[in-house]
Amino acid sequence: xxxxxxxxxxxxxxxxxxxxxxxxxxxxxxxxxxxxxxxxxxxxxxxxxxxxxxxxxxxxxxxxxxxxxxxxxxxxxxxxxxxxxxxxxxxxxxxxxxxxxxxxxxxxxxxxxxxxxxxxxxxxxxxxxxxxxxxxxxxxxxxxxxxxxxxxxxxxxxxxxxxxxxxxxxxxxxxxxxxxxxxxxxxxxxxxxxxxxxxxxxxxxxxxxxxxxxxxxxxxxxxxxxxxxxxxxxxxxxxxxxxxxxxxxxxxxxxxxxxxxxxxxxxxxxxxxxx
Numbered sequence: 001x002x003x004x005x006x007x008x009x010x011x012x013x014x015x016x017x018x019x020x021x022x023x024x025x026x027x028x029x030x031x032x033x034x035x036x037x038x039x040x041x042x043x044x045x046x047x048x049x050x051x052x053x054x055x056x057x058x059x060x061x062x063x064x065x066x067x068x069x070x071x072x073x074x075x076x077x078x079x080x081x082x083x084x085x086x087x088x089x090x091x092x093x094x095x096x097x098x099x100x101x102x103x104x105x106x107x108x109x110x111x112x113x114x115x116x117x118x119x120x121x122x123x124x125x126x127x128x129x130x131x132x133x134x135x136x137x138x139x140x141x142x143x144x145x146x147x148x149x150x151x152x153x154x155x156x157x158x159x160x161x162x163x164x165x166x167x168x169x170x171x172x173x174x175x176x177x178x179x180x181x182x183x184x185x186x187x188x189x190x191x192x193x194x195x196x197x198x199x200x201x202x203x204x205x206x207x208x209x210x211x212x213x214x215x216x217x218x219x220x221x222x223x224x225x226x227x228x229x230x231x232x233x234x235x236x237x238x239x240x241x242x243x244x245x246x247x248x249x250x251x252x253x254x255x256x257x258x259x260x261x262x263x264x265x266x267x268x269x270x271x272x273x274x275x
Contacts, residue, residue, distance in 0.1 A: 012195065017129060018058035018075055020113045027078040028057070028112040029085045030105035033092055037063045037070045041097045045072055048091055052083045069099060073116055122191060125168075136220025139234065155237040162241020170245070178203065180246045185210070192216065193235070194266075206247055208270040210239070214259075221260035230255035232266050243270050 021028050035041040042061060049056055055077040063070030078085065085103050092101040104115040120127050142150040165184055169175045175183055178201065185196045193216050200209035217232045230236075232255050240253045250273045257267035 015192070016058065018060060018073070018114065019129070020111055021057060021075055022111045023077075024110040025079075028075060028105075029078060029103060030073065030075050030112060030115060031085070031089060031092070031101060032104045032116050033072040033074075033101045034099040035070050035072060036097045036099065037067050038097065041070065042072060044095055044097055045092065048088065048095075049074075049076065052088065053081045054078055054083070054088070055080070073104070073114075075105075075112065123187070127191070132216050133220050135216065136218075139217060140220065143231070143233070151233045154233040155240075158234040158237020158239075159241045160237075162238035163245060164241075165238070166242050166245030177246055181242055184242050203247070206251060206270075206272050208243065210268050210270070211257075212266040212268065215266040218258055218260040218266060227258070227260045229261070230258035230266070231260040232258060232268075235266075236268065239268055239270070 033045055035045065046056065048054075057075040057077055059072065059074035061070065061072050076085075076088075083091075089101045089103055092098050106113040106115040120129065139154060142154060144150075146153070162184075166180060169180050169183055173183070182198075189195055195213040197211045197213070198208070199211060200207060202208065212232075212235070215232055215235060217235050221227060221231060236253050236255050240251070243251045243253065251270055252273045254269045255266060256269050257263040257265060259266055
């Protein structure tokens with residue numbers, strides 16, 4: 001990951017967050033199981049689903065290294081099974097590795113909604129899931145309403161967010177330089193912001209070029225509302241904050257290509273500010 005030269009994109013396996021399932025005519029439920037954090041716990045739970053012909057649709061396995069317990073949350077399709085959710089829960093509770101099991105689903109019409117919690121965390125920080133098109137509508141309104149002032153607000157928001165992220169990566173994980181930058185980029189791929197490819201990374205000259213694919217900030221404009229200039233202002237600010245934290249406050253970031261203009265990807269050039 002941190003070798004010399006270019007860094008290519010990773011394989012793309014979209015993550016479907018198991019928040020809700022819409023399935024008219026299907027018997028969908030969700031259970032949460034507290035298990036011992038030991039090898040074989042998941043297999044033991046899954047064997048019960050196999051035994052009763054229950055299809056596991058999606059789920060989460062959450063455990064910390066060295067922790068005593070883990071949580072398994074599963075959306076299950078009982079349509080072709082003869083067992084009830086309540087009876088399955090009782091069977092799971094009897095397993096030696098299981099500490100507790102509960103049905104947690106919220107049923108609203110034909111929709112089964114995650115009923116475990118309202119809290120979502122990412123490396124210990126609380127996060128929320130927002131619709132990309134909704135966010136694009138908010139960003140675009142800000143720019144269309146206030147023009148250059150709106151762009152300045154978005155850039156400064158991003159700059160502050162990038163500086164905060166860099167501070168956390170430095171203080172909590174001891175990162176600096178390229179390791180800090182690439183960790184930030186990889187974490188934001190995992191968080192759904194974009195995918196990336198580094199095409200130039202010259203630490204000696206302080207010049208860098210990064211391609212962002214499916215950049216969330218510009219997606220709402222791609223293909224049906226093209227702009228005559230790059231529109232990724234928030235992300236530009238974030239990258240500025242990250243690179244300045246890694247290599248110095250004299251760095252500036254320019255967006256040279258943008259999917260909102262019809263380009264295949266957003267491209268950012270980072271270099272020293274001209275004197």
